[in-house]
Amino acid sequence: MDWRRLGFIGLIILILIGIVILVGGSRVSPLVIVVSMLATTIAVATPLTLGALCGIYCERAGVVNIGIEGMMLASAFFGWFAAIYLNTILGVAPLPSLLAGVLVAVLTGGLLGLLHAVLSVTYKVDQIIGGTVINILAIGISGFLNRQLFFEKGSIFGGQVPHAPGVLPRLRVPVLADIPVAGRIFEQQPIAVAAILLVLLTHFILFYTRWGLRTRAVGEHPRAADTVGINVSRMRYANVIIGGLIAGLGGAYFTLESVPSFEPLMTNGRGFIALAAMIFGNWSPFGAWAAALVFGAAQALQINLQFFREQIPPQWAFLQQAYIVGLVPYLLTIVILTGVIGRTTPPAADGVPYEK
Amino acid sequence: MRISELKKASERIKSVRPFFNMAIVPILAVFTALVVGALIILLAGGDPLAAYRGLFQGAVGSARAWSETTVWATPYIFAGLAVALAFKGGLFNIGAEGQLALGAVMAAWIGYKLPELLGVSLPAIVHLPLAVGAGMMAGAIWGAIPGWLKARTGGHEVINTIMMNYIALNMTSYLLNGPMKDPNPLNVVARTPEIAQSARIPPIFPGYRFHWGFVLALLVAGAVWWLLQKTTLGFEIRTAGANPDAARYAGVNVSRIIVISMMLSGMLAGLAGAIEVTALNYRHELGFSVGYGFDAIAIALLGKTHPLGVVLASLLWGAMRNGATRMQFLTQIPVDVISVIQALILLFVAADAIVRWLYRIRVEEEKLVLTRGWGG
Numbered sequence: 001m002d003w004r005r006l007g008f009i010g011l012i013i014l015i016l017i018g019i020v021i022l023v024g025g026s027r028v029s030p031l032v033i034v035v036s037m038l039a040t041t042i043a044v045a046t047p048l049t050l051g052a053l054c055g056i057y058c059e060r061a062g063v064v065n066i067g068i069e070g071m072m073l074a075s076a077f078f079g080w081f082a083a084i085y086l087n088t089i090l091g092v093a094p095l096p097s098l099l100a101g102v103l104v105a106v107l108t109g110g111l112l113g114l115l116h117a118v119l120s121v122t123y124k125v126d127q128i129i130g131g132t133v134i135n136i137l138a139i140g141i142s143g144f145l146n147r148q149l150f151f152e153k154g155s156i157f158g159g160q161v162p163h164a165p166g167v168l169p170r171l172r173v174p175v176l177a178d179i180p181v182a183g184r185i186f187e188q189q190p191i192a193v194a195a196i197l198l199v200l201l202t203h204f205i206l207f208y209t210r211w212g213l214r215t216r217a218v219g220e221h222p223r224a225a226d227t228v229g230i231n232v233s234r235m236r237y238a239n240v241i242i243g244g245l246i247a248g249l250g251g252a253y254f255t256l257e258s259v260p261s262f263e264p265l266m267t268n269g270r271g272f273i274a275l276a277a278m279i280f281g282n283w284s285p286f287g288a289w290a291a292a293l294v295f296g297a298a299q300a301l302q303i304n305l306q307f308f309r310e311q312i313p314p315q316w317a318f319l320q321q322a323y324i325v326g327l328v329p330y331l332l333t334i335v336i337l338t339g340v341i342g343r344t345t346p347p348a349a350d351g352v353p354y355e356k
Numbered sequence: 357m358r359i360s361e362l363k364k365a366s367e368r369i370k371s372v373r374p375f376f377n378m379a380i381v382p383i384l385a386v387f388t389a390l391v392v393g394a395l396i397i398l399l400a401g402g403d404p405l406a407a408y409r410g411l412f413q414g415a416v417g418s419a420r421a422w423s424e425t426t427v428w429a430t431p432y433i434f435a436g437l438a439v440a441l442a443f444k445g446g447l448f449n450i451g452a453e454g455q456l457a458l459g460a461v462m463a464a465w466i467g468y469k470l471p472e473l474l475g476v477s478l479p480a481i482v483h484l485p486l487a488v489g490a491g492m493m494a495g496a497i498w499g500a501i502p503g504w505l506k507a508r509t510g511g512h513e514v515i516n517t518i519m520m521n522y523i524a525l526n527m528t529s530y531l532l533n534g535p536m537k538d539p540n541p542l543n544v545v546a547r548t549p550e551i552a553q554s555a556r557i558p559p560i561f562p563g564y565r566f567h568w569g570f571v572l573a574l575l576v577a578g579a580v581w582w583l584l585q586k587t588t589l590g591f592e593i594r595t596a597g598a599n600p601d602a603a604r605y606a607g608v609n610v611s612r613i614i615v616i617s618m619m620l621s622g623m624l625a626g627l628a629g630a631i632e633v634t635a636l637n638y639r640h641e642l643g644f645s646v647g648y649g650f651d652a653i654a655i656a657l658l659g660k661t662h663p664l665g666v667v668l669a670s671l672l673w674g675a676m677r678n679g680a681t682r683m684q685f686l687t688q689i690p691v692d693v694i695s696v697i698q699a700l701i702l703l704f705v706a707a708d709a710i711v712r713w714l715y716r717i718r719v720e721e722e723k724l725v726l727t728r729g730w731g732g
Contacts, residue, residue, distance in 0.1 A: 118707075124709075126706075337512060339511065
């Protein structure tokens, strides 16, 4: 990641934090605001980070995946359903139910990854269309089952949404979490922590292992890779499925870590913003993570401004409008994609089916 | 002679072949999706036969059912044409949703606000075209922006049109909850006031909702076909879509064509919204347009991006959506199952190799290529 883009990321995050301090600094100490913004940023960047990592595995292997949104939505639903089913019907304790829910979400993502691989590698369907199929399928299935299983009379839950088993508890990073005030940043829920660990792991796998080298080879020059005996299809299948598993974990964030409920369409474009983060991060795990943090900060701005609604001065009244502050991540995505803050280069064979 | 007879027969087959080749996969895809859908209904504890009977009755079982099916199909035709036209230009417009919503907002605004602003009541001959035109304009601008970004900076239209959707959604939420909200004290919903009589398209038969917008949709489908097949601009759009490098080499200004394609596409989607407001709802309400964007993509693909195909696919989509209400009433199976079946249709159309393998069809045809990496 070059300094220009890193500087841009730092600047935007500073501006966003600055806005909150300007608005709420008179009531709450700026230090508390900075800590709160950073803690929220890391938390809400989780699905973006995981979505971007999914994109990196797929696209480094040469498969464009715009179905991340759908993978996360379907995983969010099935993970949530599994957790509730275990908790309320089978009487399993909340924490094991939630963990099993995460597992189901991850597997759902993997299954949709498999579908995407079948479409794009075996049947060579245009990958943008294949991804759209996954998105539409996820909206249809999660919407249908949500209604059929929860809201219809005579369904499993008798037309009533049962009490959810809650959300995953916070983990405390040893030592760091004990720092006064700032320790709050190091108290995060498990999927947020897993996302950061996966960034490190993915970086290691991609650039320091044989698997990573092979993955990058089939994404850059599949013919050359094939010539030296790498099975292009198998590498692509494996990476797209791994990507799907990670997107599934991102889906679990929505219903098992963020809020204990499911809403149709609740992923709200986060899968697409994750793609923008991947592009801005130049298809590298650390770059994508940094970009995801910018989007996270934009969302954290909206959340933190809610606390200071009354403090907003009249000439800044537009900041009270959640609809207007909510535009920031989307506008940011468009600006980033224009390439004015530095262009990036996708893997050479990204999106091209391999014909033997 | 036998050989000459054979030749004649093969000539006859060849003349229907192109249509057969184009239509066979979509038809089989719909059939397969209905079969899989029946299995899903069965698994979810319903009776698929009763469900499909209700679906059929509700869709085409009476004059009223037909009328409602065309009412449903009208916005699908416009929005499906929008996506199909962009496809022809090699562009993927996922933004029909936002373009449609803004078209509806603008048409509604001109519809209720313009007489108030001017202080006079306008004749319908002036007011109605202004309202519809404003909706088309709003959609055109909303489509042209990602087109321009793509042509100018290489920012990929797939992500940008989706971002434009969310921006449009936030903007309409803001407008319909604030400045444009129906001031009627009894109103608690995020919606505009009703548009003036002079901005309304009247129904054709009293008592039925079947309206002129459907007729207009058919005419527009013809116009899109004419534009793409019979004009220089259409030729340039198709060339730029099929092979941008060759088009550039042949002297086509590809950047200009990208912007124009996206603008026309957005205009058609905006028209969909404007017609919904002026011919059907007489106002814009929040949440009414959810899902049109993805439906339009499915329809464009099912119709093989051909205007006639889009019309037929829209009628099928409209029939399913319309019939689903009766199905739910008769069998308690939620209408959402239609979304699953429609997604399956799209799956089988997109992955035509699966359908070809299932039914042992060998014919190959040209493929739609959209993925050209993320760069410009």
